[in-house]
Amino acid sequence: xxxxxxxxxxxxxxxxxxxxxxxxxxxxxxxxTRVEKTYQKGxxxxxxxxLISDFIYLKSGLVKLFRTDSHGKSQIIAIGxxxxxxxxxxxxxxxxxxxxxxxxxxxxxxxxxxxKVTDLAAHNGKFALGVMRKMSRISDNIxxxxxxxxxxxxxxxxxxxxxxxxxxxxxxxxxxxxxSRKEFAEFIGMxxxxxxxxxxxxxxxxxxxxxxxxxxxxxxxxLERISEHG
Amino acid sequence: xxxxxxxxxxxxxxxxxxxxxxxxxxxxxxxxTRVEKTYQKGxxxxxxxxLISDFIYLKSGLVKLFRTDSHGKSQIIAIGxxxxxxxxxxxxxxxxxxxxxxxxxxxxxxxxxxxKVTDLAAHNGKFALGVMRKMSRISDNIxxxxxxxxxxxxxxxxxxxxxxxxxxxxxxxxxxxxxSRKEFAEFIGMxxxxxxxxxxxxxxxxxxxxxxxxxxxxxxxxLERISEHG
DNA sequence: CGCGGCTTTGATGTTCATCAAGTAAAGTGG
DNA sequence: CCACTTTACTTGATGAACATCAAAGCCGCG
Numbered sequence: 001x002x003x004x005x006x007x008x009x010x011x012x013x014x015x016x017x018x019x020x021x022x023x024x025x026x027x028x029x030x031x032x033t034r035v036e037k038t039y040q041k042g043x044x045x046x047x048x049x050x051l052i053s054d055f056i057y058l059k060s061g062l063v064k065l066f067r068t069d070s071h072g073k074s075q076i077i078a079i080g081x082x083x084x085x086x087x088x089x090x091x092x093x094x095x096x097x098x099x100x101x102x103x104x105x106x107x108x109x110x111x112x113x114x115x116k117v118t119d120l121a122a123h124n125g126k127f128a129l130g131v132m133r134k135m136s137r138i139s140d141n142i143x144x145x146x147x148x149x150x151x152x153x154x155x156x157x158x159x160x161x162x163x164x165x166x167x168x169x170x171x172x173x174x175x176x177x178x179x180s181r182k183e184f185a186e187f188i189g190m191x192x193x194x195x196x197x198x199x200x201x202x203x204x205x206x207x208x209x210x211x212x213x214x215x216x217x218x219x220x221x222x223l224e225r226i227s228e229h230g
Numbered sequence: 231x232x233x234x235x236x237x238x239x240x241x242x243x244x245x246x247x248x249x250x251x252x253x254x255x256x257x258x259x260x261x262x263t264r265v266e267k268t269y270q271k272g273x274x275x276x277x278x279x280x281l282i283s284d285f286i287y288l289k290s291g292l293v294k295l296f297r298t299d300s301h302g303k304s305q306i307i308a309i310g311x312x313x314x315x316x317x318x319x320x321x322x323x324x325x326x327x328x329x330x331x332x333x334x335x336x337x338x339x340x341x342x343x344x345x346k347v348t349d350l351a352a353h354n355g356k357f358a359l360g361v362m363r364k365m366s367r368i369s370d371n372i373x374x375x376x377x378x379x380x381x382x383x384x385x386x387x388x389x390x391x392x393x394x395x396x397x398x399x400x401x402x403x404x405x406x407x408x409x410s411r412k413e414f415a416e417f418i419g420m421x422x423x424x425x426x427x428x429x430x431x432x433x434x435x436x437x438x439x440x441x442x443x444x445x446x447x448x449x450x451x452x453l454e455r456i457s458e459h460g
Numbered sequence: 461c462g463c464g465g466c467t468t469t470g471a472t473g474t475t476c477a478t479c480a481a482g483t484a485a486a487g488t489g490g
Numbered sequence: 491c492c493a494c495t496t497t498a499c500t501t502g503a504t505g506a507a508c509a510t511c512a513a514a515g516c517c518g519c520g
Contacts, residue, residue: 067374067377069381073381075377075380075381077373077377092359092362092363092365092366098370098374118359120355121355121358121359121362122355122356122359123355124355125350125351125352125353125354125355125357125358126352127355128351128355128358128359128362129322129348129351129352129358131362132322132351132358132361132362132365133322135322135362135365135366135369136322136365139365139369139370139372139373140328140369142369142373143307143369143372143373143376144328146373146376147297147305147307150305150380150419151299151303151305151419153507153508154507154508180465180466180467181466181467181468182465182466182467189380189381190508190509191508191509191510192466192467193467193468193469193508193509193510194507194508194509196467196468196469197468197469200468200469212467383475383476384475384476410497410498410499411498411499411500412497412498412499420476420477421476421477421478422498422499423476423477423478423499423500423501424475424476424477426499426500426501427500427501430500430501442485442499
């Protein structure tokens with residue numbers, strides 16, 4: 001954790017997303033108790049198993065949502081960008097976090113006491129309805145992505161994830177992969193070695209240019225074909 | 231579809247689950263527009279792609295939640311029993327269903343016009359909060375189960391699903407498998423042949439007794455061991 | 461500098477999908 | 491009710507996809 005301060009809600013994108021139907025006074029009251037924290041790459045924002053006492057929202061940066069089992073093996077559930085979840089899931093269902101969240105790059109989150117949010121939801125149904133919509137969309141997307149990945153094999157999964165980063169996260173055919181090869185493997189449910197091997201193949205086949213984490217998509221159509229069925 | 235009627239909400243389990251914080255009058259008003267439908271085994275309750283206009287809840291029976299891709303291949307997302315979802319997911323996020331739902335055995339659902347429910351949520355935050363809790367829990371469970379299955383291999387996945395039916399659905403070590411071998415395969419992301427082969431192995435190893443769909447778990451500890459790591 | 465973690469490649473074996481072929485069960489029309 | 495078709499189930503043989511093991515280079519960090 002880097003930096004702690006009160007934030008100004010008027011300029012925050014979060015406001016439009018969540019507080020559309022909330023009285024300005026109430027937004028103001030929330031704002032006063034709001035805290036921002038900035039995490040460096042690699043730092044853990046949420047630890048699975050911890051008690052949920054806050055409503056946490058990603059303002060900037062990039063995070064991974066993951067789980068670690070008793071043998072220390074991790075599985076990545078999703079990549080989260082601003083305007084995406086963070087602690088949005090689980091928050092209303094249970095007492096403790098089901099997932100861990102950590103920063104893939106420097107990330108700033110906004111933290112609100114959970115009871116403040118549930119109180120607000122309890123007496124402002126339109127606000128609650130908005131949160132419900134957001135929650136539904138988030139978990140639907142995660143599940144659909146799981147299904148999408150599950151029906152492909154190695155090469156298709158890798159192409160899929162590369163395209164996801166290119167299109168959904170960075171909006172560019174050139175970007176720095178924000179995850180390690182090992183994390184890539186944990187995301188698609190394959191081994192690190194096979195992720196590396198396949199990336200090398202894609203380079204040899206002139207689909208990608210790769211230097212370490214830096215990736216450039218050279219043959220987008222072919223990559224899409226492989227993602228579809230390859 | 232079999233049978234259409236108005237239902238009496240006072241005896242319905244749904245009432246406690248969803249309408250805990252709702253005025254009796256409002257519950258009554260909902261009740262008047264409520265419709266029950268009974269579906270036979272194999273009938274489709276919800277079709278992915280259809281417009282969402284109703285809030286649908288499973289009163290009795292057993293259903294599968296699934297998706298079919300453009301090549302006609304299906305993937306099963308979850309098995310739903312009463313007090314579980316049905317149309318709970320997607321409902322608030324989008325205009326059309328993302329998943330299909332069909333009956334694995336004779337099932338009765340309760341149908342409420344969606345706008346009635348969202349109107350109620352919009353002016354009754356406690357009700358909305360309750361629905362949020364339920365939604366969170368449902369999608370959390372689906373995602374956690376996906377992760378659980380993904381980290382196992384064939385034998386472990388099969389053991390896992392058998393145990394799930396035994397413990398979560400039927401509460402018995404003897405039960406009739408409510409899905410075909412093909413559906414079993416679609417649920418765990420493997421081929422039909424390998425599901426059959428593995429079930430046959432489990433029979434030879436005297437873990438299970440199998441006659442067609444009828445299953446008896448003979449060696450529970452061993453099955454659990456295989457599910458954990460096998 | 462040396463240690464540990466990440467990356468890379470190759471060789472090997474296991475796991476799983478695919479193909480084929482046959483039996484059983486279940487629905488369909490005369 | 492029986493021939494007929496279709497769908498589900500089953501087993502074996504084969505090859506493809508993938509994990510595992512091993513070895514070495516690289517990089518950051520104390």
